[in-house]
Amino acid sequence: MSQLKLLWELQSYVVELNDLTNKLETLNKKEEIKQIEIKLNEKEYDLVNKKTQLEVDEVKIQRYEQKLKQLAFNKEEIDQKLYSGQITNIKQLEQMEKESKDIKENMKNLENEMLDIMEEVDNLEKEINILEKEYNELSEEIEDAKNKNQELISSVKEGIKVKKNKIEEIQKEIDEDLLNKFNQLKQKKRKAVVEVVGDRCTGCHMNIPTSILSKIKSSDKIMYCDNCGRILYYNKEKS
Ligand SMILES: [Zn+2]
Incomplete structure (x- = not known):
């Protein structure tokens, strides 16, 4: 192979080596993986918040249930006395009737409030289900992206090794002065050999x-x- 042709080949390998080196740098930055990780963290944050809210609501519902139980017991006590026939004082009976009615009203309000919270719990459970599914999907996506990235890094590193060997081989065949000239031109002009x-x-x-x-x-x-x-x-094969 002529010296000129060798220089031309050397330059193509140098260009390919640069491309691969840049590619390796991009792969090592793992931008794509970082983006998925950001999304994953957001989902996790959402999930933790919603689970905390769910726990708070469940405690609230328990409290409402206890309160309602207590009120039902109080009302039962009053009602029993009220209809036992033991109390004959009209004023006292009226007072007890009012108390029983008030408790009933109070219970109705509490039940409505509890229903609202139960509805919220329902919604939270659905949202948590969806978030958990999305979280798992993103985790898998990250795992896949990491594996794929690792494979690419390995193959690019292999490619770099091959190009470096080729460059070394070709350099041995080029006259020293010419090679120095090539390297000077490469530094100054980026491309030392250009096509006509x-x-x-x-x-x-x-x-x-x-x-x-x-x-x-x-x-x-x-x-x-x-x-x-x-x-x-001048590329004779091309023309
Ligand atoms: Zn020119």
Whole structure:
């Protein structure tokens, strides 16, 4: 293989190596996984809040039940006395009737309040079910994303190893001076070797003089662009 062709190949491997290195950097940042983790934390926060609310409501319902039991007992006591015939004092009877009625009213109010809380409990339980399902799905999603990311990282690392070996092999075949020139150009211009398309240098888009152009097309001699100084490569297979 000619020195020019070797330089051209070297450059493609260098470009591929850079791409893979950038890809590895992106994969190591795990942005996608971080996004899912944020969502997961939000769900967890929601879930904890709703579960706490549910516990509070359940305690409230217990208290209402106890209170209602107590009131029912009080009312029963009053009613028993009221209808026992033992009390004959009208005023006292009226007083007891009012007390029984008040307790009944009070119980009705408490029952309504308790029903509202029970409805809230129903809703909370449904919401918690949905949240738990979503939480589990997100956990699985994270697990999958992590595994996939790990696989990608491994394959990119493998690719980097392969490219580095190729680069090392090709570098051995290139004359030292030329390789130094290539590396200098690479540092300054990013791309050291550029293709000639038509009669233009694709590095700086300037026309190449006909005399140089014919030399480039007919030989593998190393030629530099007069304008940008890059090494010119003419792809014979393409044309
Ligand atoms: Zn040029």
